[in-house]
Amino acid sequence: MRLAIGMQFLLSAAAAVDLAKYALTDTGSTKGGNTFPGVSRPLGMVKLGPDLYTGSDSYSGYQPTGDFVGFTMLHESGTGGAPKYGVVSQMPIVGQIQNPLSNAMNDTRAAPDFTEVGYYKSSLASGTVVELAASSKAGMCKYTFPKSDKNPNVLVDVSHVLPSFRGMGLEQHYLGGNITVHEKSGYYYYMGHGTYDNGWNRAGPWTVYFCGNFDAAATYKTFLGVDKTSDKLAEFSTKPSYQSDSARLGAVFTFNQTSVVSRVGVSFISATQACSNVDAEIPATSTLSKVRQDTRDAWNTQVFSKVTTTETNTTKLHQLYSALYFMHLLPTNKTGENPLWKSNEPYYDDIFTFWDTYRCTTALLHILQPSYYEELLRSMIDIWRHEGWVSDARSSFANGAVQGGSNGDNVFADAFTKGVRGKVNWTDAFDSMVKNAEVVPQNNNDPRDPTGSTKEGRSALPDWLEHGFITTKFSRSVSRAIEYSVNDFSLAVVAAGLNRSADFQKYFKRSHNWRNQWNPKLTALGFSGFLGPRDSKGFLNQDPLSCGGCYWRDNYYQALPWEYSFNAHHDMAHLIQLMGGPARFTERLEMTFKPGIPQGYAQYGGTLFNPGNEPSFTTPYLYNYVNRQDLAVRRSRSVAKSYYAPKPDGLPGNSDAGAMESWLLWNMIGLYPMTGQPTFLIGSPWFSDMSIDLGGGKKLHVKSTGGSEEKFYVQSLKVNGQSWKKSWLSWYDVFDKGGTLEFVLGSQPKNWTTGSVPPSLASQTSARASSMAGEWPKGKM
Ligand SMILES: *[C@@H]1O[C@H](CO)[C@@H](O)[C@H](O)[C@H]1NC(C)=O
Ligand SMILES: *[C@@H]1O[C@H](CO)[C@@H](O)[C@H](O)[C@H]1NC(C)=O
Numbered sequence: 001m002r003l004a005i006g007m008q009f010l011l012s013a014a015a016a017v018d019l020a021k022y023a024l025t026d027t028g029s030t031k032g033g034n035t036f037p038g039v040s041r042p043l044g045m046v047k048l049g050p051d052l053y054t055g056s057d058s059y060s061g062y063q064p065t066g067d068f069v070g071f072t073m074l075h076e077s078g079t080g081g082a083p084k085y086g087v088v089s090q091m092p093i094v095g096q097i098q099n100p101l102s103n104a105m106n107d108t109r110a111a112p113d114f115t116e117v118g119y120y121k122s123s124l125a126s127g128t129v130v131e132l133a134a135s136s137k138a139g140m141c142k143y144t145f146p147k148s149d150k151n152p153n154v155l156v157d158v159s160h161v162l163p164s165f166r167g168m169g170l171e172q173h174y175l176g177g178n179i180t181v182h183e184k185s186g187y188y189y190y191m192g193h194g195t196y197d198n199g200w201n202r203a204g205p206w207t208v209y210f211c212g213n214f215d216a217a218a219t220y221k222t223f224l225g226v227d228k229t230s231d232k233l234a235e236f237s238t239k240p241s242y243q244s245d246s247a248r249l250g251a252v253f254t255f256n257q258t259s260v261v262s263r264v265g266v267s268f269i270s271a272t273q274a275c276s277n278v279d280a281e282i283p284a285t286s287t288l289s290k291v292r293q294d295t296r297d298a299w300n301t302q303v304f305s306k307v308t309t310t311e312t313n314t315t316k317l318h319q320l321y322s323a324l325y326f327m328h329l330l331p332t333n334k335t336g337e338n339p340l341w342k343s344n345e346p347y348y349d350d351i352f353t354f355w356d357t358y359r360c361t362t363a364l365l366h367i368l369q370p371s372y373y374e375e376l377l378r379s380m381i382d383i384w385r386h387e388g389w390v391s392d393a394r395s396s397f398a399n400g401a402v403q404g405g406s407n408g409d410n411v412f413a414d415a416f417t418k419g420v421r422g423k424v425n426w427t428d429a430f431d432s433m434v435k436n437a438e439v440v441p442q443n444n445n446d447p448r449d450p451t452g453s454t455k456e457g458r459s460a461l462p463d464w465l466e467h468g469f470i471t472t473k474f475s476r477s478v479s480r481a482i483e484y485s486v487n488d489f490s491l492a493v494v495a496a497g498l499n500r501s502a503d504f505q506k507y508f509k510r511s512h513n514w515r516n517q518w519n520p521k522l523t524a525l526g527f528s529g530f531l532g533p534r535d536s537k538g539f540l541n542q543d544p545l546s547c548g549g550c551y552w553r554d555n556y557y558q559a560l561p562w563e564y565s566f567n568a569h570h571d572m573a574h575l576i577q578l579m580g581g582p583a584r585f586t587e588r589l590e591m592t593f594k595p596g597i598p599q600g601y602a603q604y605g606g607t608l609f610n611p612g613n614e615p616s617f618t619t620p621y622l623y624n625y626v627n628r629q630d631l632a633v634r635r636s637r638s639v640a641k642s643y644y645a646p647k648p649d650g651l652p653g654n655s656d657a658g659a660m661e662s663w664l665l666w667n668m669i670g671l672y673p674m675t676g677q678p679t680f681l682i683g684s685p686w687f688s689d690m691s692i693d694l695g696g697g698k699k700l701h702v703k704s705t706g707g708s709e710e711k712f713y714v715q716s717l718k719v720n721g722q723s724w725k726k727s728w729l730s731w732y733d734v735f736d737k738g739g740t741l742e743f744v745l746g747s748q749p750k751n752w753t754t755g756s757v758p759p760s761l762a763s764q765t766s767a768r769a770s771s772m773a774g775e776w777p778k779g780k781m
């Protein structure tokens with residue numbers, strides 16, 4: 001009895017721990033990290049924050065410089081390509097407004113913005129202070145206007161979107177909408193919708209509905225412009241309502257007091273639902289401090305409390321909790337808000353691409369958020385049921401921006417081999433994968449890639465099916481060939497587990513196709529054999545250290561031939577052979593991290609390695625395939641410590657919806673997932689003690705002794721109390737039922753990994769591979 005009371009005390013004490021204080025919500029918000037520093041719940045549909053205009057792309061709305069042009073309800077975090085959202089806007093303006101559509105409707109900064117979990121504050125040069133808080137589907141803006149003889153206003157411009165300056169025809173457009181001002185208990189509120197298109201995923205028209213309330217008496221004027229883009233006014237009147245198929249419109253609310261709070265709900269179903277969303281989540285009785293605290297509590301309970309440590313170094317704690325924060329902003333949970341079809345399945349949107357997130361993010365979500373992860377998988381399947389495709393990327397209810405393969409396949413394979421079942425319909429999941437593997441998607445005429453669809457599927461399939469390689473007739477031919485191989489491997493492992501042996505044979509064979517793209521004659525820096533471009537007659541010449549423009553129309557997308565040539569992660573034993581055996585393979589990896597690479601070729605730190613892009617994510621860990629775990633630790637630790645910091649400029653590239661941050665988290669944990677396989681490569685943990693809540697009462701404990709900033713080489717490891725000699729472990733060793741890792745760390749490298757190297761299934765005979773893959777979901781490796 002006394003024990004029970006003691007435990008209860010401990011539990012409630014643990015629940016009260018405010019880990020949110022360690023999450024620095026401006027991490028990665030400058031220098032191209034593009035993270036969103038505004039307010040959001042975990043996976044929140046609403047991301048409320050400022051839109052700054054600088055004359056260059058504001059991907060998340062935020063910029064450290066520029067003019068405030070609105071505070072808007074929808075944003076994304078860490079994206080590239082072209083800005084998306086920045087819609088459902090309010091802008092505080094002091095003094096008489098002549099033309100609400102003029103670009104003078106802006107303000108500058110009086111002080112840097114303040115951000116923390118659940119709260120954002122901007123101090124404007126006009127003297128106005130804007131404070132923001134948000135729930136999942138609604139937001140709150142608190143305006144404190146300067147004391148002055150000029151009346152303060154809140155301008156609602158339905159036509160406001162984040163602009164784009166990159167060209168390529170990706171800029172968002174406002175296409176029309178409406179607004180109606182209503183009165184309730186002496187206060188005005190407004191309802192309406194706006195329709196927009198485009199952004200990084202080249203979406204067709206989509207609509208967001210809004211419902212905005214004020215807590216103060218006001219006068220108002222509605223306005224209508226002359227067309228979609230111009231700042232000319234057709235009318236500025238007291239009519240309660242305007243609608244338009246194209247012209248800009250909105251309303252200006254003018255107040256007689258300096259403190260005004262607005263509560264705004266959004267919905268993708270109807271304006272009425274936008275009103276019920278805000279009334280349910282942020283009722284009129286709410287205060288900003290309550291909404292702020294509720295958001296903080298949500299992050300603490302749903303996210304931060306999943307990972308705990310006795311660590312006291314605040315820099316490391318900032319890195320840990322900031323990274324956890326940024327991997328929980330996208331996708332967004334729009335369950336109940338899908339305008340396209342009715343279904344009992346969950347709906348997730350704003351997938352800023354599986355190309356970015358399949359390596360590190362989804363595998364980590366599985367561990368930290370098993371329920372969310374299962375909902376995400378079900379949502380992917382439901383999208384396939386209604387639209388026919390699980391695309392690599394999706395936003396505003398539209399597929400688009402397939403950079404490489406159909407990498408949702410890898411996410412499915414990862415979940416399947418790790419035993420995720422629940423309500424996931426695996427027959428349908430597999431059928432959706434077969435669709436990607438067999439059906440050529442219709443060309444969506446993206447000017448970035450005239451050779452095939454960038455919307456969904458695998459548009460280079462005609463070559464893949466006919467030749468077993470991709471000719472330069474198709475853009476991104478080489479980088480897509482290696483990705484298609486990995487995708488086919490994903491089909492093979494799911495087929496094996498579903499007892500579909502003919503399918504297993506077919507896709508297992510196809511998973512070897514990357515070998516047809518291997519040109520042994522290409523050489524660079526004393527190494528020969530690289531993935532190379534070819535036409536139907538044979539190989540073409542290629543410098544392994546150059547990807548040309550490295551963009552949509554090039555042979556390699558966003559990474560060097562040198563980097564892509566390491567990416568046959570399902571067939572490592574064969575790759576190592578092609579690269580000349582374990583010793584040469586190790587030398588080639590070492591060359592990747594060697595500074596002093598000739599100018600024009602060098603990426604980060606004068607090396608060939610690029611920490612800021614996903615095709616290089618796994619490379620530092622590949623030493624484990626030749627039992628040089630010491631070098632994997634040396635290189636991955638150096639990448640983590642040199643290129644990441646808990647600061648606004650602390651990311652080596654776009655966050656990519658948390659992809660970068662989840663790479664860092666795996667480095668801290670001391671494991672690295674080989675997505676699509678239940679294999680985890682062993683690294684070196686940052687903390688002497690870390691506990692991860694796996695759900696259902698299960699935990700992973702990662703402990704280490706002897707470690708410090710300089711002492712990070714693994715000396716020995718025990719897994720669940722047993723001495724461990726392998727450079728890898730399986731899902732079933734420590735995650736399926738929970739487990740314990742006990743590392744001894746030291747300052748000197750040690751060759752402690754003398755056991756079998758990690759599985760390389762595609763390098764086995766098909767009979768052996770089929771039986772191995774069939775055993776995976778049963779927990780045997
Ligand atoms: C902000 O307004 C000023 C005039 O008040 C104007 O000169 C400036 O161009 C505006 N900024 C933007 C981004 O439109
Ligand atoms: C505004 O749009 C909504 C949704 O399309 C519609 O229900 C409503 O009737 C419109 N209101 C006006 C005044 O046009």
Ligand SMILES: *[C@@H]1O[C@H](CO)[C@@H](O)[C@H](O)[C@H]1NC(C)=O
Nearest residue numbers: 216217218219254255256257
């Ligand atoms: C604001 O004050 C002015 C002048 O005192 C008055 O004419 C106006 O009706 C007031 N507006 C509201 C919304 O109270």
Ligand SMILES: *[C@@H]1O[C@H](CO)[C@@H](O)[C@H](O)[C@H]1NC(C)=O
Nearest residue numbers: 313314315316317641708709
């Ligand atoms: C705390 O961690 C940071 C980041 O890893 C490191 O640079 C610093 O040296 C550590 N401080 C102490 C006192 O160990």
Ligand SMILES: *[C@@H]1O[C@H](CO)[C@@H](O)[C@H](O)[C@H]1NC(C)=O
Nearest residue numbers: 043333334335336371372375
């Ligand atoms: C997603 O949203 C739905 C509807 O609001 C909710 O029932 C579900 O719990 C949410 N999922 C997660 C993982 O938060």
Ligand SMILES: *[C@@H]1O[C@H](CO)[C@@H](O)[C@H](O)[C@H]1NC(C)=O
Nearest residue numbers: 385423424425426427428429
């Ligand atoms: C999976 O979905 C299909 C239809 O899409 C259905 O026929 C089948 O019964 C479902 N399987 C399970 C296990 O629910």
Ligand SMILES: *[C@@H]1O[C@H](CO)[C@@H](O)[C@H](O)[C@H]1NC(C)=O
Nearest residue numbers: 426496497498499500774778
């Ligand atoms: C596959 O076959 C094995 C044995 O033949 C059986 O135990 C297993 O349930 C089957 N799996 C599926 C998904 O049908």
Ligand SMILES: *[C@@H]1O[C@H](CO)[C@@H](O)[C@H](O)[C@H]1NC(C)=O
Nearest residue numbers: 627628630748749750751752
């Ligand atoms: C580990 O093994 C490699 C290759 O056999 C060797 O070059 C290296 O010196 C060894 N490291 C240590 C610390 O013994």
